[in-house]
Amino acid sequence: MEVKNETTIQEFVLEGFPAVQHLGKFLFLVHLLAYLASITGNMVIITITWVDHRLQTPMYIFLSTFSFCESCFITTVIPTLLSIFLSGRQTIPFTACLTQAFAFLFLGSIIFFLMAVMSLDRHLAICKPLRYPTVMNLRVSFLLVFFCYTLSFIFITGLLVQVSQLSFCGPNVISHFFCDLGALIHLSCSDTRSVEIYIFFLALLVILIALILTFIAYSNIIVTIVRLPSAKERQKAFSTCLSHLIVLSLMYGSCVFTYVKPKQTNRLDSNREAALVNTVVTLLLNPVIYTLQNKQIHQALRKTLSRMRL
Numbered sequence: 001m002e003v004k005n006e007t008t009i010q011e012f013v014l015e016g017f018p019a020v021q022h023l024g025k026f027l028f029l030v031h032l033l034a035y036l037a038s039i040t041g042n043m044v045i046i047t048i049t050w051v052d053h054r055l056q057t058p059m060y061i062f063l064s065t066f067s068f069c070e071s072c073f074i075t076t077v078i079p080t081l082l083s084i085f086l087s088g089r090q091t092i093p094f095t096a097c098l099t100q101a102f103a104f105l106f107l108g109s110i111i112f113f114l115m116a117v118m119s120l121d122r123h124l125a126i127c128k129p130l131r132y133p134t135v136m137n138l139r140v141s142f143l144l145v146f147f148c149y150t151l152s153f154i155f156i157t158g159l160l161v162q163v164s165q166l167s168f169c170g171p172n173v174i175s176h177f178f179c180d181l182g183a184l185i186h187l188s189c190s191d192t193r194s195v196e197i198y199i200f201f202l203a204l205l206v207i208l209i210a211l212i213l214t215f216i217a218y219s220n221i222i223v224t225i226v227r228l229p230s231a232k233e234r235q236k237a238f239s240t241c242l243s244h245l246i247v248l249s250l251m252y253g254s255c256v257f258t259y260v261k262p263k264q265t266n267r268l269d270s271n272r273e274a275a276l277v278n279t280v281v282t283l284l285l286n287p288v289i290y291t292l293q294n295k296q297i298h299q300a301l302r303k304t305l306s307r308m309r310l
Contacts, residue, residue, distance in 0.1 A: 009168040011093045012187075016084035016177045028085035034284045035078045041287030042067035052303065058141035059125065062118045065145050067287065069114065073107040074283050076100055077178040084177055094168070097179035102160045104178065109152035109206050115248065116210040117144050119217035127224045155202055162198060166190045180275060211252050251282050 020027065049055045049064040077100070084090050092100070121141075124132045163181060169189040176183040181199065185192045228234045 009094065009170060009172045009187075011091050011172065012097050012179070012184075013173045014080065014084060014090045014092060014177060014179070015173055015175050016081070016089060021085075021088060024085040024088070028082055031078065031085065031280060032082055034280055035074060035082070038074060038284045038287065039071055042071045045287060056138070058136045058138060059118075059121055061138065061141045061145070062114060062121060066111065066114045066118065069107050069110050070283050070286060073104070073111060074279055076103040076107065077279050081177045089173075092179065097174075097184065098160060098164055101163070101179045101181050101184065102156060105159065105181070106152050106156045109156060110148050111251075112206055112210040113148035113152060114145075115251075116213040116217075117148065119214040123217035123220055127220050152206075155206065159195075159198060159202060162195050166192065166195065176275070178275075207252065214248060 017027075045067040046064045049060045080090060080092075080100070121136060124136055128135075159181075163184065166185070166188040167190045168187055171187060174180070174183045174187065185195060185199075225234055
């Protein structure tokens with residue numbers, strides 16, 4: 001009987017971006033400022049939404065939930081990236097690696113589901129304004145948020161259970177700045193075909209279905225905007241939609257490029273850059289694009305600041 005000499009890996013090494021490590025301190029400062037700006041913007045949105053009773057509507061419930069998930073999402077990876085920029089490669093225990101991967105995918109899935117729900121909410125508000133108050137109320141909005149959380153938890157838990165059963169015998173260097181499942185699977189000495197197929201179809205289910213719903217909603221919104229009688233109203237509405245679509249394109253494009261492919265071990269380096277765009281650039285723009293340009297948010301913010309001064 002042949003005895004196989006395998007050593008189970010207890011910790012991994014996050015490689016980060018070795019090609020630009022000589023710019024570590026500069027990149028640390030840039031990403032720290034971006035992280036703090038994103039967290040601050042999202043916290044302002046959450047606080048204003050729950051302080052001002054006029055903003056406690058389904059639309060702003062979705063926006064505040066979206067901002068909360070964004071803050072948690074970038075917090076799962078950006079502190080690790082900052083540490084890598086300061087001190088180079090970072091070691092991470094196996095359980096912590098799986099926990100980080102779970103949090104990243106769980107919160108990311110919620111964000112995609114929320115974007116689809118927010119698009120449908122805007123579709124109802126713009127295309128069917130008379131039916132909107134009866135169809136979309138606070139109870140329905142909280143149920144939709146609960147549905148987003150529950151569905152994401154079920155999908156990602158099933159995936160992580162499969163990954164946790166893989167064997168890792170070495171090497172233990174992950175070609176990424178966090179525990180990305182594609183890079184992690186690349187290190188496994190087990191047969192990973194079933195896990196890669198699961199990831200592929202899960203990405204199709206989460207990303208593409210949310211993308212289709214968002215596309216349909218915005219298509220109807222654009223058709224409705226075109227029929228508006230006032231040129232000024234059309235220009236304003238188109239400007240807002242264009243900003244939203246830019247952010248959606250960045251998020252969907254980077255995630256489709258990274259996850260919607262049958263072989264997860266291909267193009268690991270390009271996946272790393274796409275993930276950096278998705279976690280830093282896009283999420284820094286989202287608070288500005290989605291809500292800080294909103295007049296009601298501005299009015300509520302000015303009212304809150306004036307109260308604080310008094």
